Amino acid sequence: MMTTEAMRANTNDGGDGIDPECRCPVCYEWLEAPVTFECNHSICLGCLQQMLDSAYCKGVCPMCRHRVLNFIRRNAKNPAAMVNQPLAARIAQKQAEGARSTILFGVEVTATIYTTGVHTSHARGYLACDISRSPVRIPGAT
Template sequence: MEAEDLQEELTCPICLDFFNDPVSIECGHNFCRRCLRRSWTPADGLFLCPECRQPSSPAALRPNWALARLTEKARRRQQGPVPPGLCGRHWEPLRLFCEDDQRPVCLVCRESQEHQDHAMAPVDEAFESYREKLLMTQCSLTAKMKKAMHLQDMEVKNATEWKDKMKNQKLRFSAEFTKLHDFLAEEEQLFLQKLSKEEEETKKKRTENTLQLHQIITSLKKLILEVEEKSQSSILELLQNPKDLLTRSENQDVNYSLEVLEVKTLCHIPLMKEMLKRFEVAISAAEDTGHPHLVFSQEGRV
């Protein structure tokens, strides 16, 4: 009881915390210098004492060195480990949860200027509320994870189909240019270079897509782990800024658009009648594939 009485004597009536640079006024009451200056409204050169309402002059402020030394000693004694469930500033039970600061506070904190306009809720109610929200968020994140993994499977399937398309297109190009190897050597190299460039660009895009999905999945895994650990933690640990984790979880989305890979480079063989007169080349377009075919009428060749 003596320790509590001493702490009360060393507490500023305005901020309800240990005195900081205490000063005495004419009526004998003591306040933090900063708290006093913030609270007074001078009239005719005087201000009213926040406790007894007696007028006092700003010039009458006197530093209370003895009170300052005693306060510092008491503050140092309280710098040891704070018992679980007690306020680190006032050593009072943490019975309230401050929605604005997202942390548990004591009843003395609620009366201080720091939390004067803040929304408060009982710790037990806040714990149940945020625990329910965290569990719902965990379910939401799990659904997002399933969606991302499904997209990853689709991406692998899409890549496999694209590889087959690319392989068939290469074979088609090779067949067409083989017929005209003596005449179209440069064109063949040109088309293959374009196709290789498209292949590299597509591979690069695939790598970017795979990396994007990997990052989404990694982020979701991390958030799920954080939510799981948070939801299973103690009351005080769970109520250490749970809204931040909820906000980050809500903002985490699977922003990914699956793109079907297509081969854009096509083999358009130009008309070669004038160049290939001695071979009597006839060019016809294949209606089913849209790719031109060269028909040779040279003896022994079709």
């Protein structure tokens, strides 16, 4: 039987559903307003601004240490112009999908959680699994 660590090692998303292309290497969250450097690595615009405000800023990519100061200086007057709009659109699409793929015991499973009921406190949760195609009751859901 595989351990949790082994199962996470089988995925390339860190086990939390975030595609590596969409994860900020600074804050480890979904990229927000992604800025892509000349080396093709991306970080959040907010993380870039915090990095530049830091006394320890070396002006390098946090992934590969490629110098990015010239890129930043060229775009300093309009930081919003640095945002990689196509990547931002892909991230928004992936976040909106709501389905999450994970690998359990070597089998890829895509699961979507559905809720029924008018009020959140009375909602019932169901897990629809692509393998069985039949809803499964989530333990603990009311």
